[in-house]
Amino acid sequence: MSQPAFAARPAPEQIAPAEGSAAVVQLGVARRSFLRRHILPALPGIAARTVPPLLGLALALAVWELLCMGPDASMPGPSTVWAEAKELILDPWFVYGPQDIGLGWRLLTSLQRVAFGFSIATVFGIALGTIVGSSTWAMRALDPLFQVLRTVPPLAWLPIALAAFQDSHPAAMFVIFITAIWPIIINTAVGIRNIPQDYRNVALVLRLNHVEYFWKIMVPAAAPYIFTGLRIGVGLAWLGIVAAEMLTGGVGIGFFIWDAWNSSRLSDIIVALVYIGVVGFALDRIVAMLGHFATRGTAKG
Protein backbone atom coordinates (compact mmCIF):
# COMPACT_ATOMS: atom_id res chain seq x y z
CA MET A 1 0.00 0.00 0.00
CA SER A 2 2.46 2.60 1.22
CA GLN A 3 5.59 0.95 -0.15
CA PRO A 4 6.44 3.59 -2.80
CA ALA A 5 6.27 6.28 -0.08
CA PHE A 6 8.67 4.24 2.02
CA ALA A 7 11.17 3.99 -0.79
CA ALA A 8 11.05 7.72 -1.42
CA ARG A 9 11.38 8.65 2.24
CA PRO A 10 14.56 10.58 3.07
CA ALA A 11 16.62 9.37 6.01
CA PRO A 12 16.68 12.28 8.46
CA GLU A 13 18.23 10.10 11.20
CA GLN A 14 21.44 9.98 9.20
CA ILE A 15 21.67 13.74 8.85
CA ALA A 16 20.68 14.56 12.42
CA PRO A 17 23.84 13.66 14.40
CA ALA A 18 26.03 15.95 12.30
CA GLU A 19 23.85 18.93 13.13
CA GLY A 20 23.96 18.54 16.91
CA SER A 21 20.96 20.15 18.61
CA ALA A 22 18.96 20.08 15.42
CA ALA A 23 18.59 16.35 15.98
CA VAL A 24 15.50 16.81 18.14
CA VAL A 25 13.73 18.81 15.49
CA GLN A 26 14.74 16.35 12.79
CA LEU A 27 13.44 13.34 14.67
CA GLY A 28 10.21 15.17 15.42
CA VAL A 29 9.72 15.85 11.74
CA ALA A 30 10.52 12.25 10.94
CA ARG A 31 7.96 10.96 13.42
CA ARG A 32 5.26 13.26 12.14
CA SER A 33 6.01 12.37 8.53
CA PHE A 34 6.04 8.68 9.50
CA LEU A 35 2.55 9.13 10.92
CA ARG A 36 1.38 10.98 7.85
CA ARG A 37 2.95 8.64 5.34
CA HIS A 38 2.40 5.25 6.92
CA ILE A 39 -0.35 5.33 9.54
CA LEU A 40 -2.83 7.73 7.92
CA PRO A 41 -2.90 6.08 4.45
CA ALA A 42 -3.39 2.68 6.11
CA LEU A 43 -6.39 3.82 8.15
CA PRO A 44 -9.06 3.46 5.42
CA GLY A 45 -7.81 -0.09 4.80
CA ILE A 46 -7.95 -1.02 8.50
CA ALA A 47 -11.37 0.61 8.83
CA ALA A 48 -12.69 -1.24 5.79
CA ARG A 49 -11.81 -4.54 7.47
CA THR A 50 -12.86 -3.77 11.06
CA VAL A 51 -15.99 -1.65 10.69
CA PRO A 52 -18.22 -4.16 8.79
CA PRO A 53 -17.75 -7.02 11.31
CA LEU A 54 -18.41 -4.62 14.20
CA LEU A 55 -21.53 -3.33 12.45
CA GLY A 56 -22.69 -6.90 11.84
CA LEU A 57 -22.18 -7.77 15.50
CA ALA A 58 -24.06 -4.65 16.62
CA LEU A 59 -26.91 -5.47 14.25
CA ALA A 60 -27.15 -9.06 15.53
CA LEU A 61 -27.18 -7.86 19.15
CA ALA A 62 -29.86 -5.27 18.34
CA VAL A 63 -32.12 -7.82 16.63
CA TRP A 64 -31.62 -10.23 19.52
CA GLU A 65 -32.46 -7.52 22.06
CA LEU A 66 -35.59 -6.52 20.12
CA LEU A 67 -36.81 -10.12 19.85
CA CYS A 68 -36.41 -10.68 23.61
CA MET A 69 -37.94 -7.36 24.74
CA GLY A 70 -41.45 -8.52 25.53
CA PRO A 71 -42.36 -9.20 29.18
CA ASP A 72 -43.18 -12.86 28.42
CA ALA A 73 -40.04 -13.56 26.32
CA SER A 74 -38.72 -17.08 27.00
CA MET A 75 -35.12 -16.09 26.25
CA PRO A 76 -32.94 -13.44 27.87
CA GLY A 77 -31.81 -10.56 25.66
CA PRO A 78 -28.20 -9.31 25.60
CA SER A 79 -28.86 -6.77 28.36
CA THR A 80 -30.35 -9.46 30.62
CA VAL A 81 -27.43 -11.78 29.91
CA TRP A 82 -25.02 -8.99 30.81
CA ALA A 83 -26.89 -8.24 34.03
CA GLU A 84 -27.20 -11.88 35.11
CA ALA A 85 -23.86 -13.29 34.02
CA LYS A 86 -21.57 -10.28 34.23
CA GLU A 87 -19.17 -12.03 36.58
CA LEU A 88 -18.94 -15.05 34.31
CA ILE A 89 -18.09 -12.83 31.34
CA LEU A 90 -15.62 -10.53 33.03
CA ASP A 91 -13.67 -13.03 35.12
CA PRO A 92 -13.06 -16.40 33.46
CA TRP A 93 -10.47 -17.41 36.06
CA PHE A 94 -12.31 -17.32 39.45
CA VAL A 95 -12.23 -20.33 41.77
CA TYR A 96 -14.91 -20.41 44.49
CA GLY A 97 -15.12 -24.15 44.97
CA PRO A 98 -14.49 -27.47 43.23
CA GLN A 99 -17.58 -27.06 41.01
CA ASP A 100 -17.78 -23.28 41.07
CA ILE A 101 -14.98 -22.13 38.78
CA GLY A 102 -14.64 -19.64 35.94
CA LEU A 103 -15.34 -20.55 32.32
CA GLY A 104 -11.65 -20.23 31.48
CA TRP A 105 -10.83 -23.19 33.73
CA ARG A 106 -13.68 -25.23 32.28
CA LEU A 107 -12.53 -24.50 28.76
CA LEU A 108 -8.99 -25.50 29.69
CA THR A 109 -10.26 -28.86 30.99
CA SER A 110 -12.17 -29.45 27.78
CA LEU A 111 -9.22 -28.31 25.67
CA GLN A 112 -6.96 -30.70 27.53
CA ARG A 113 -9.21 -33.63 26.61
CA VAL A 114 -9.41 -32.44 23.02
CA ALA A 115 -5.64 -32.00 22.86
CA PHE A 116 -5.05 -35.54 24.07
CA GLY A 117 -7.71 -37.23 21.94
CA PHE A 118 -6.82 -35.15 18.90
CA SER A 119 -3.07 -35.82 19.22
CA ILE A 120 -3.65 -39.57 19.26
CA ALA A 121 -6.06 -39.22 16.33
CA THR A 122 -3.38 -37.27 14.44
CA VAL A 123 -0.71 -39.93 14.94
CA PHE A 124 -2.96 -42.90 14.13
CA GLY A 125 -4.84 -41.02 11.41
CA ILE A 126 -1.69 -40.08 9.48
CA ALA A 127 -0.23 -43.57 9.94
CA LEU A 128 -3.40 -45.34 8.75
CA GLY A 129 -3.91 -42.80 5.97
CA THR A 130 -0.36 -43.42 4.76
CA ILE A 131 -0.95 -47.17 4.63
CA VAL A 132 -4.29 -46.83 2.88
CA GLY A 133 -2.89 -44.21 0.50
CA SER A 134 0.17 -46.18 -0.55
CA SER A 135 -1.23 -49.72 -0.82
CA THR A 136 -4.08 -50.59 -3.14
CA TRP A 137 -4.78 -53.73 -1.15
CA ALA A 138 -4.92 -51.89 2.17
CA MET A 139 -7.28 -49.42 0.58
CA ARG A 140 -9.59 -52.12 -0.72
CA ALA A 141 -9.53 -53.83 2.67
CA LEU A 142 -10.03 -50.83 4.91
CA ASP A 143 -11.72 -48.10 2.91
CA PRO A 144 -15.27 -49.59 3.11
CA LEU A 145 -14.84 -49.96 6.87
CA PHE A 146 -13.72 -46.34 7.22
CA GLN A 147 -16.51 -45.05 5.01
CA VAL A 148 -19.15 -46.75 7.20
CA LEU A 149 -17.59 -45.93 10.56
CA ARG A 150 -17.00 -42.28 9.78
CA THR A 151 -20.74 -41.63 9.48
CA VAL A 152 -21.41 -42.84 13.04
CA PRO A 153 -22.21 -39.77 15.18
CA PRO A 154 -19.68 -39.11 17.97
CA LEU A 155 -22.14 -39.68 20.80
CA ALA A 156 -23.10 -43.13 19.51
CA TRP A 157 -19.56 -44.21 20.48
CA LEU A 158 -19.97 -43.01 24.05
CA PRO A 159 -21.75 -46.03 25.58
CA ILE A 160 -19.20 -48.39 24.04
CA ALA A 161 -16.36 -46.18 25.25
CA LEU A 162 -17.84 -46.05 28.76
CA ALA A 163 -18.19 -49.82 28.82
CA ALA A 164 -14.66 -50.33 27.52
CA PHE A 165 -12.84 -47.82 29.74
CA GLN A 166 -15.09 -48.00 32.84
CA ASP A 167 -14.44 -44.30 33.41
CA SER A 168 -15.85 -41.13 31.93
CA HIS A 169 -12.57 -39.25 31.45
CA PRO A 170 -10.87 -41.67 29.03
CA ALA A 171 -14.25 -42.36 27.44
CA ALA A 172 -14.66 -38.68 26.56
CA MET A 173 -11.18 -38.63 25.07
CA PHE A 174 -11.95 -41.75 23.06
CA VAL A 175 -14.98 -40.01 21.59
CA ILE A 176 -12.74 -37.14 20.50
CA PHE A 177 -10.25 -39.58 19.03
CA ILE A 178 -12.84 -41.55 17.08
CA THR A 179 -14.54 -38.37 15.84
CA ALA A 180 -11.41 -36.64 14.66
CA ILE A 181 -9.60 -39.59 13.10
CA TRP A 182 -11.72 -40.20 9.98
CA PRO A 183 -11.12 -36.94 8.11
CA ILE A 184 -7.42 -37.24 8.97
CA ILE A 185 -7.19 -40.78 7.57
CA ILE A 186 -9.18 -40.00 4.45
CA ASN A 187 -7.39 -36.76 3.61
CA THR A 188 -3.96 -38.25 4.23
CA ALA A 189 -4.81 -41.19 1.97
CA VAL A 190 -6.05 -38.89 -0.80
CA GLY A 191 -2.94 -36.72 -0.45
CA ILE A 192 -0.65 -39.69 -0.79
CA ARG A 193 -2.58 -41.20 -3.68
CA ASN A 194 -2.35 -37.84 -5.46
CA ILE A 195 1.44 -37.54 -5.30
CA PRO A 196 2.30 -36.70 -8.92
CA GLN A 197 4.04 -39.40 -10.93
CA ASP A 198 6.80 -36.84 -11.61
CA TYR A 199 7.82 -36.81 -7.96
CA ARG A 200 7.75 -40.61 -7.85
CA ASN A 201 9.98 -40.69 -10.94
CA VAL A 202 12.43 -38.30 -9.30
CA ALA A 203 12.53 -40.59 -6.27
CA LEU A 204 13.03 -43.63 -8.51
CA VAL A 205 15.89 -42.07 -10.46
CA LEU A 206 17.54 -40.99 -7.19
CA ARG A 207 16.91 -44.47 -5.75
CA LEU A 208 15.47 -43.05 -2.53
CA ASN A 209 14.77 -45.83 -0.04
CA HIS A 210 11.44 -46.17 1.75
CA VAL A 211 12.41 -44.01 4.72
CA GLU A 212 13.86 -41.26 2.51
CA TYR A 213 10.83 -41.43 0.23
CA PHE A 214 8.49 -41.07 3.22
CA TRP A 215 10.21 -38.02 4.69
CA LYS A 216 11.45 -36.26 1.56
CA ILE A 217 8.59 -36.84 -0.90
CA MET A 218 5.50 -38.30 0.72
CA VAL A 219 5.13 -36.11 3.81
CA PRO A 220 5.81 -32.76 2.11
CA ALA A 221 3.73 -33.67 -0.96
CA ALA A 222 0.76 -34.78 1.13
CA ALA A 223 1.12 -32.06 3.79
CA PRO A 224 -1.52 -29.71 2.36
CA TYR A 225 -4.04 -32.57 2.33
CA ILE A 226 -3.02 -33.73 5.79
CA PHE A 227 -3.56 -30.27 7.21
CA THR A 228 -6.97 -30.05 5.57
CA GLY A 229 -7.82 -33.30 7.38
CA LEU A 230 -6.46 -31.97 10.67
CA ARG A 231 -8.49 -28.81 10.31
CA ILE A 232 -11.73 -30.70 9.73
CA GLY A 233 -10.75 -33.09 12.53
CA VAL A 234 -10.16 -30.40 15.13
CA GLY A 235 -13.53 -28.83 14.29
CA LEU A 236 -15.31 -32.16 14.73
CA ALA A 237 -13.38 -32.85 17.95
CA TRP A 238 -14.58 -29.57 19.40
CA LEU A 239 -18.16 -30.43 18.39
CA GLY A 240 -17.76 -33.83 20.02
CA ILE A 241 -16.28 -32.76 23.34
CA VAL A 242 -19.20 -30.53 24.29
CA ALA A 243 -21.70 -33.30 23.61
CA ALA A 244 -19.58 -35.94 25.36
CA GLU A 245 -19.08 -33.79 28.46
CA MET A 246 -22.79 -33.10 28.75
CA LEU A 247 -23.24 -36.80 29.33
CA THR A 248 -20.10 -37.70 31.26
CA GLY A 249 -20.05 -34.82 33.75
CA GLY A 250 -16.89 -33.41 35.31
CA VAL A 251 -15.74 -29.82 35.05
CA GLY A 252 -15.66 -29.29 31.28
CA ILE A 253 -17.56 -26.63 29.38
CA GLY A 254 -20.07 -29.21 28.11
CA PHE A 255 -21.09 -30.23 31.60
CA PHE A 256 -21.34 -26.57 32.59
CA ILE A 257 -24.04 -26.09 29.96
CA TRP A 258 -25.92 -29.16 31.13
CA ASP A 259 -25.64 -28.04 34.73
CA ALA A 260 -26.82 -24.53 33.89
CA TRP A 261 -29.79 -25.95 32.01
CA ASN A 262 -30.77 -28.06 35.02
CA SER A 263 -30.73 -24.98 37.22
CA SER A 264 -32.42 -22.79 34.57
CA ARG A 265 -29.47 -20.38 34.17
CA LEU A 266 -30.12 -19.52 30.54
CA SER A 267 -27.85 -16.48 30.57
CA ASP A 268 -24.92 -18.66 31.67
CA ILE A 269 -25.60 -21.04 28.79
CA ILE A 270 -25.51 -18.17 26.30
CA VAL A 271 -22.19 -16.94 27.68
CA ALA A 272 -20.81 -20.50 27.45
CA LEU A 273 -21.98 -20.75 23.83
CA VAL A 274 -20.07 -17.59 22.94
CA TYR A 275 -16.94 -18.96 24.63
CA ILE A 276 -17.26 -22.29 22.80
CA GLY A 277 -17.69 -20.52 19.49
CA VAL A 278 -14.68 -18.29 20.02
CA VAL A 279 -12.46 -21.20 21.09
CA GLY A 280 -13.64 -23.36 18.16
CA PHE A 281 -12.85 -20.51 15.79
CA ALA A 282 -9.43 -20.06 17.38
CA LEU A 283 -8.66 -23.81 17.09
CA ASP A 284 -9.56 -23.75 13.40
CA ARG A 285 -7.38 -20.72 12.75
CA ILE A 286 -4.46 -22.17 14.69
CA VAL A 287 -4.46 -25.42 12.70
CA ALA A 288 -4.87 -23.44 9.46
CA MET A 289 -1.90 -21.25 10.40
CA LEU A 290 0.21 -24.25 11.33
CA GLY A 291 -0.63 -25.74 7.95
CA HIS A 292 0.25 -22.54 6.16
CA PHE A 293 3.54 -22.37 8.02
CA ALA A 294 4.39 -26.05 7.53
CA THR A 295 3.68 -26.03 3.80
CA ARG A 296 5.18 -22.53 3.56
CA GLY A 297 2.65 -21.52 0.97
CA THR A 298 4.20 -23.85 -1.58
CA ALA A 299 1.33 -26.32 -1.71
CA LYS A 300 1.18 -25.72 -5.42
CA GLY A 301 4.37 -25.23 -7.33
Added chain:
Amino acid sequence: MTPYLQIDHIDKAFTPGTLVLKGVSLTINKGEFVSIIGHSGCGKSTLLNIVAGLTKPTNGGVFLEGRQVDEPGPDRAVVFQNHSLLPWLTVYGNVKLAVDKVFGPTKSRAERHDWTMHHLQLVHMAHEHHKRPAEISGGMKQRVGIARALAMEPKVLLLDEPFGALDALTRAQLQDTVQEIAARLGNTVIMITHDVDEAVLLSDRIVMMTNGPNAMIGEVLDVSLPRPRDRLGMTDSSAYLSARTRVLRFLYERHRHPVAA
Protein backbone atom coordinates in the same frame (compact mmCIF):
# COMPACT_ATOMS: atom_id res chain seq x y z
CA MET B 1 35.02 -53.63 -27.53
CA THR B 2 31.58 -53.52 -25.94
CA PRO B 3 29.43 -50.54 -26.94
CA TYR B 4 28.86 -47.85 -24.29
CA LEU B 5 25.07 -47.87 -24.35
CA GLN B 6 23.20 -50.51 -26.28
CA ILE B 7 19.46 -50.59 -26.81
CA ASP B 8 18.85 -54.14 -27.92
CA HIS B 9 15.74 -55.26 -29.83
CA ILE B 10 13.23 -53.46 -27.64
CA ASP B 11 9.54 -54.31 -28.02
CA LYS B 12 6.97 -52.57 -25.87
CA ALA B 13 3.27 -53.35 -25.61
CA PHE B 14 1.11 -51.57 -23.05
CA THR B 15 -1.90 -53.71 -23.99
CA PRO B 16 -1.18 -57.27 -25.13
CA GLY B 17 -0.99 -57.58 -28.90
CA THR B 18 -0.53 -53.88 -29.68
CA LEU B 19 3.14 -53.01 -29.95
CA VAL B 20 4.04 -49.38 -29.38
CA LEU B 21 7.71 -49.99 -30.13
CA LYS B 22 8.89 -52.83 -32.32
CA GLY B 23 12.42 -54.12 -32.57
CA VAL B 24 14.20 -50.88 -31.65
CA SER B 25 18.00 -51.31 -31.60
CA LEU B 26 20.49 -48.50 -31.20
CA THR B 27 24.09 -48.28 -30.12
CA ILE B 28 25.42 -45.08 -28.62
CA ASN B 29 29.10 -44.24 -28.11
CA LYS B 30 30.58 -42.55 -25.13
CA GLY B 31 30.37 -38.76 -25.37
CA GLU B 32 27.89 -38.88 -28.19
CA PHE B 33 24.85 -36.56 -28.38
CA VAL B 34 21.93 -38.43 -29.94
CA SER B 35 18.51 -36.95 -30.64
CA ILE B 36 15.43 -39.07 -31.13
CA ILE B 37 12.86 -37.28 -33.25
CA GLY B 38 9.39 -38.30 -34.37
CA HIS B 39 5.77 -37.22 -34.34
CA SER B 40 3.91 -37.20 -31.07
CA GLY B 41 2.61 -40.62 -30.15
CA CYS B 42 5.46 -42.46 -31.88
CA GLY B 43 6.72 -43.88 -28.61
CA LYS B 44 9.89 -41.84 -28.35
CA SER B 45 9.17 -40.91 -24.74
CA THR B 46 8.42 -44.56 -23.99
CA LEU B 47 11.82 -45.46 -25.42
CA LEU B 48 13.51 -42.87 -23.19
CA ASN B 49 11.62 -44.18 -20.14
CA ILE B 50 12.81 -47.70 -20.96
CA VAL B 51 16.42 -46.49 -21.08
CA ALA B 52 15.81 -44.65 -17.81
CA GLY B 53 14.39 -47.85 -16.31
CA LEU B 54 11.09 -46.19 -15.45
CA THR B 55 9.24 -48.43 -17.93
CA LYS B 56 9.95 -52.12 -18.45
CA PRO B 57 10.31 -53.30 -22.05
CA THR B 58 8.16 -56.26 -23.14
CA ASN B 59 11.12 -57.82 -24.97
CA GLY B 60 14.76 -56.88 -25.32
CA GLY B 61 16.96 -54.93 -22.99
CA VAL B 62 19.22 -51.97 -22.38
CA PHE B 63 22.93 -52.47 -21.71
CA LEU B 64 25.19 -49.81 -20.22
CA GLU B 65 28.91 -50.63 -20.44
CA GLY B 66 27.96 -54.24 -21.08
CA ARG B 67 25.69 -54.58 -18.04
CA GLN B 68 21.95 -54.86 -18.34
CA VAL B 69 20.05 -51.99 -16.67
CA ASP B 70 16.38 -52.58 -15.95
CA GLU B 71 15.84 -50.28 -12.96
CA PRO B 72 16.07 -46.52 -12.67
CA GLY B 73 19.22 -45.05 -11.21
CA PRO B 74 21.32 -41.91 -11.05
CA ASP B 75 23.72 -43.29 -13.70
CA ARG B 76 20.93 -42.46 -16.20
CA ALA B 77 19.71 -39.12 -14.88
CA VAL B 78 16.58 -37.73 -16.51
CA VAL B 79 15.67 -34.12 -17.21
CA PHE B 80 11.90 -34.32 -17.27
CA GLN B 81 9.78 -32.37 -19.70
CA ASN B 82 7.93 -30.49 -16.96
CA HIS B 83 11.07 -29.98 -14.83
CA SER B 84 9.67 -32.07 -11.91
CA LEU B 85 11.27 -29.94 -9.24
CA LEU B 86 9.98 -30.52 -5.72
CA PRO B 87 8.06 -27.33 -4.88
CA TRP B 88 8.75 -27.48 -1.14
CA LEU B 89 12.54 -27.38 -1.65
CA THR B 90 14.57 -24.39 -2.81
CA VAL B 91 16.54 -24.44 -6.04
CA TYR B 92 19.57 -25.37 -3.97
CA GLY B 93 17.61 -27.99 -2.02
CA ASN B 94 16.42 -29.71 -5.18
CA VAL B 95 19.95 -30.16 -6.50
CA LYS B 96 21.35 -30.91 -3.03
CA LEU B 97 18.84 -33.76 -2.54
CA ALA B 98 20.30 -35.51 -5.59
CA VAL B 99 23.88 -34.70 -4.60
CA ASP B 100 23.38 -35.97 -1.05
CA LYS B 101 21.84 -39.20 -2.29
CA VAL B 102 24.46 -39.93 -4.94
CA PHE B 103 27.58 -38.61 -3.21
CA GLY B 104 26.56 -38.98 0.43
CA PRO B 105 28.97 -41.87 1.01
CA THR B 106 31.90 -40.48 -0.97
CA LYS B 107 31.98 -36.70 -0.48
CA SER B 108 32.13 -34.61 2.68
CA ARG B 109 29.39 -32.14 3.55
CA ALA B 110 31.46 -29.19 2.33
CA GLU B 111 32.33 -30.99 -0.89
CA ARG B 112 28.66 -31.75 -1.54
CA HIS B 113 27.81 -28.08 -1.01
CA ASP B 114 30.52 -27.00 -3.46
CA TRP B 115 29.42 -29.65 -5.93
CA THR B 116 25.82 -28.39 -5.75
CA MET B 117 26.82 -24.75 -6.21
CA HIS B 118 29.19 -25.67 -9.03
CA HIS B 119 26.38 -27.28 -11.01
CA LEU B 120 24.04 -24.39 -10.33
CA GLN B 121 26.77 -22.13 -11.72
CA LEU B 122 27.03 -24.32 -14.84
CA VAL B 123 23.40 -23.53 -15.67
CA HIS B 124 23.73 -19.89 -14.48
CA MET B 125 21.37 -20.36 -11.55
CA ALA B 126 23.72 -19.92 -8.59
CA HIS B 127 22.40 -16.43 -7.83
CA GLU B 128 18.84 -17.79 -7.48
CA HIS B 129 19.77 -20.75 -5.30
CA HIS B 130 17.61 -19.67 -2.35
CA LYS B 131 14.38 -19.33 -4.34
CA ARG B 132 11.61 -21.89 -4.56
CA PRO B 133 10.46 -23.28 -7.91
CA ALA B 134 7.21 -21.28 -7.74
CA GLU B 135 9.25 -18.07 -7.67
CA ILE B 136 11.27 -18.63 -10.85
CA SER B 137 10.38 -18.77 -14.55
CA GLY B 138 9.82 -21.91 -16.61
CA GLY B 139 13.21 -21.60 -18.30
CA MET B 140 14.93 -21.24 -14.92
CA LYS B 141 13.13 -24.31 -13.58
CA GLN B 142 14.38 -26.32 -16.52
CA ARG B 143 17.92 -25.03 -15.87
CA VAL B 144 17.65 -26.31 -12.32
CA GLY B 145 16.33 -29.64 -13.64
CA ILE B 146 19.41 -29.86 -15.86
CA ALA B 147 21.69 -28.94 -12.95
CA ARG B 148 20.10 -31.65 -10.81
CA ALA B 149 20.65 -34.27 -13.51
CA LEU B 150 24.22 -33.17 -14.23
CA ALA B 151 25.07 -33.11 -10.53
CA MET B 152 24.42 -36.87 -10.37
CA GLU B 153 27.35 -37.24 -12.76
CA PRO B 154 25.37 -39.66 -14.91
CA LYS B 155 26.90 -42.00 -17.46
CA VAL B 156 24.06 -41.09 -19.78
CA LEU B 157 22.02 -37.90 -19.56
CA LEU B 158 18.45 -38.38 -20.71
CA LEU B 159 16.54 -35.28 -21.86
CA ASP B 160 12.81 -35.79 -22.36
CA GLU B 161 11.69 -32.90 -24.59
CA PRO B 162 13.46 -30.60 -22.16
CA PHE B 163 12.62 -27.36 -23.96
CA GLY B 164 9.16 -28.26 -25.24
CA ALA B 165 7.25 -26.10 -22.78
CA LEU B 166 9.41 -22.99 -23.24
CA ASP B 167 9.07 -19.96 -25.49
CA ALA B 168 11.37 -19.74 -28.50
CA LEU B 169 13.87 -17.24 -27.05
CA THR B 170 14.25 -19.07 -23.75
CA ARG B 171 14.57 -22.33 -25.66
CA ALA B 172 17.44 -20.96 -27.74
CA GLN B 173 19.25 -19.80 -24.61
CA LEU B 174 18.88 -23.20 -22.98
CA GLN B 175 20.00 -25.01 -26.11
CA ASP B 176 23.18 -22.93 -26.05
CA THR B 177 23.70 -23.74 -22.38
CA VAL B 178 23.24 -27.47 -22.99
CA GLN B 179 25.56 -27.40 -25.99
CA GLU B 180 28.22 -25.56 -24.02
CA ILE B 181 27.97 -27.94 -21.05
CA ALA B 182 27.92 -31.09 -23.18
CA ALA B 183 31.04 -29.90 -25.01
CA ARG B 184 32.77 -29.05 -21.74
CA LEU B 185 31.91 -32.18 -19.78
CA GLY B 186 31.76 -34.63 -22.69
CA ASN B 187 28.44 -36.08 -21.55
CA THR B 188 26.71 -38.88 -23.36
CA VAL B 189 23.25 -37.51 -24.08
CA ILE B 190 19.99 -38.88 -25.45
CA MET B 191 17.48 -36.16 -26.19
CA ILE B 192 13.84 -36.61 -27.19
CA THR B 193 12.59 -33.76 -29.34
CA HIS B 194 10.10 -32.83 -32.04
CA ASP B 195 12.02 -29.73 -33.08
CA VAL B 196 14.08 -30.27 -36.22
CA ASP B 197 16.35 -27.24 -35.75
CA GLU B 198 17.05 -28.22 -32.17
CA ALA B 199 18.00 -31.74 -33.24
CA VAL B 200 20.36 -30.53 -35.97
CA LEU B 201 21.93 -27.87 -33.77
CA LEU B 202 22.74 -30.15 -30.85
CA SER B 203 23.17 -33.69 -32.16
CA ASP B 204 25.96 -35.85 -33.45
CA ARG B 205 23.33 -38.24 -34.71
CA ILE B 206 19.59 -37.87 -35.28
CA VAL B 207 17.45 -40.99 -34.91
CA MET B 208 14.18 -40.65 -36.78
CA MET B 209 11.27 -42.77 -35.62
CA THR B 210 8.36 -43.94 -37.73
CA ASN B 211 4.80 -43.46 -36.53
CA GLY B 212 3.27 -45.91 -34.07
CA PRO B 213 1.90 -48.46 -33.52
CA ASN B 214 4.84 -50.69 -34.29
CA ALA B 215 7.10 -47.64 -34.25
CA MET B 216 10.69 -48.36 -35.18
CA ILE B 217 13.83 -46.52 -36.18
CA GLY B 218 13.24 -45.30 -39.72
CA GLU B 219 16.52 -43.59 -40.45
CA VAL B 220 19.68 -42.45 -38.65
CA LEU B 221 21.43 -39.30 -39.80
CA ASP B 222 25.00 -38.36 -38.89
CA VAL B 223 25.34 -34.63 -38.36
CA SER B 224 28.97 -33.87 -39.09
CA LEU B 225 28.84 -30.12 -38.57
CA PRO B 226 31.89 -28.75 -36.77
CA ARG B 227 31.52 -27.71 -33.12
CA PRO B 228 30.97 -25.35 -31.46
CA ARG B 229 27.94 -24.69 -33.57
CA ASP B 230 26.67 -21.16 -33.86
CA ARG B 231 22.99 -20.94 -34.61
CA LEU B 232 23.38 -17.79 -36.72
CA GLY B 233 26.46 -18.87 -38.65
CA MET B 234 24.94 -22.24 -39.47
CA THR B 235 21.88 -20.91 -41.26
CA ASP B 236 23.93 -20.43 -44.44
CA SER B 237 25.89 -23.66 -44.17
CA SER B 238 24.92 -26.19 -46.82
CA ALA B 239 25.65 -29.12 -44.50
CA TYR B 240 23.20 -27.68 -41.98
CA LEU B 241 20.54 -27.11 -44.62
CA SER B 242 20.89 -30.57 -46.10
CA ALA B 243 20.66 -32.23 -42.67
CA ARG B 244 17.62 -30.16 -41.85
CA THR B 245 16.00 -30.96 -45.20
CA ARG B 246 16.60 -34.65 -44.73
CA VAL B 247 14.90 -34.75 -41.35
CA LEU B 248 12.02 -32.63 -42.64
CA ARG B 249 11.61 -34.92 -45.66
CA PHE B 250 11.50 -37.93 -43.38
CA LEU B 251 8.95 -36.39 -41.04
CA TYR B 252 6.66 -34.65 -43.50
CA GLU B 253 6.97 -36.63 -46.75
CA ARG B 254 7.49 -40.23 -45.88
CA HIS B 255 6.10 -40.42 -42.37
CA ARG B 256 3.45 -37.78 -42.12
CA HIS B 257 1.55 -37.77 -38.89
CA PRO B 258 -1.53 -39.98 -39.36
CA VAL B 259 -3.82 -37.25 -38.04
CA ALA B 260 -2.21 -34.53 -40.15
CA ALA B 261 -2.27 -36.68 -43.30
